Amino acid sequence: MEQDQFITLLNKYLQGQLSVEENRQFHELLHSDSKNQVLFDFLRIKPSHKEQVDNSEQVFQSILNKIESSETTTLPMSSHDEDHANEYTQFPLIKKPWYQNYRSIAAVLLPIFLILSLWIYNSQTQTRFTEQYSSKKGEKKIINLSDGTTVWLNGDSKLFLEHSFGKAERRVKLEGEGFFTVAHDRSHPFIVEFRNSEVKVLGTRFNIRAYPDEDKTETSLVEGSIELKADRQVKSLMLKPGDKIALLPAKAVAAIQTEAKSKIQVQHSTLTIAEGEQAPSETLWMYNKLSFNADPMSLIVSKLSKWYNVSIQIENPALEQITFSGNLEGYSLDQILLLLKQANPEIQIKRQNESIILQ
CATH class of the missing domain: 3.55.50.30 (Phage tail protein beta-alpha-beta fold)
Incomplete structure (x- = not known):
């Protein structure tokens, strides 16, 4: 029970969300168990390379070894016993290894790795994407990027630029809705990340709607061609002008027949321009x-x-x-x-x- 409480408080500590009382409880638990101290020391070392995340087996074994070594401690002498130190001999206190039971490993380390993965992902995201543009609710914003690309942001949207934007590639991340007119540059492909998917283009015009509070994401191609790498899908999807692809969580469209291993549903459709309009309905927000x-x-x-x-x-x-x-x-x-x-x-x-x- 204390292990679960410590993990919960540790997660809030890493996110800077501890209250005064929770901070007191956190430090009490931290110093009451050597395993907690080892885990805390390990997690607060910020990773600098993506390889540290990918090599999960080494990370697992590293934590295991650190915690195992912390299980062998020395019995301390009390202040009363110090006067009779010659009467005592310090012996290592050997405990039965806590990881001997595989179920204990899963129960204790699974939440630890969930916290570790989330923390590392957030740290890397903040490091990779250093420049941010945003629009408030009820506001639209036009952004001209250094490569000549223009991005229209709909209300309550965010656009992040990778710190190495324009070097090997032009990578951005979108939260919300944006229309992109991408400057052509074959040697520097333009990549848009959104949710767990991404679009790769050379030069084209397209719209993406991917708000965090909406289940469905939509990618609509107006001109050119793009390659959509959908959430956990092995095969990329190629779009031609007039194509629209919606991605939905499987639970949102349970009635639709899909592959058993699919985590999302892919819906194909085409863009249409209503009578009297000058653009597809998916992009009319740009025209207010x-x-x-x-x-x-x-x-x-x-x-x-x-x-x-x-x-x-x-x-x-x-x-x-x-x-x-x-x-x-x-x-x-x-x-x-x-x-x-x-x-x-x-x-x-x-x-x-x-x-x-x-x-």
Whole structure:
């Protein structure tokens, strides 16, 4: 139980989230068990190379050896005994190795490695991507990169540039939605990371929607060609102009037949331009237009929240089955909520403090 508590507190310590009381408990547990001290000393050494993460067997054995050696300690003498030191002989205190039972190894070291992997990944991400651009909710931003590439960021989005951007490759990371017009440079491919996937291009125009709070990610190619390396998929997906690929967690589309080992679902579709519009619906946000294409209520709420910088919550699960389509320009939030209610009279709208509740 104390081991579990220490691991929980250690995770919060590495993220700088300990309260005063938790900090006291953490240091008590740290000094009460030599295994905890060894683990703490090991984790606070920041890795400098990716190879340290990849070679997990060496990391495992290193921790195991350190903890094993810490199990053999010397019995200390109390202050009372110091006057009679010649009457005592110090003997090593030999304990039964704690790792003798393989189940104990799994129970203790599994959470340790989860923490270690998360901490190292976060440290490397912060080191690799040193330049950041961001847009607030309700804001759109145009970014001109040093290589001539232009990126439009939709509301509540972030773009990170790798510190070595432009040397061997041009690698960026996207959280949110962005439209890219990539400058052609065959010797320096442009790579966009998002969630657990990435897109590789030479020169093209495409849109990616990959918000952390939405299950689905969408990649839409307007011009050129791109190679999409989907989440844990061995085979890359090649897109041609007009292609759209949506990636969804398997749990979100359980009704669709897929390979047993697949962690995601890949949905192919094509971009269409509605009558009277000048661009596909996936890119209309760049023209200050809200676009819905048979979107479920959860996605509608997400889009509205980011567009108008307001908190919108769905309390009635039945509303999740409702979909809505339409391209809207110049509408206020109240007008759009009224449209949704007119199209679906069962929707009840309630305002609570600064939030909007759909019941």
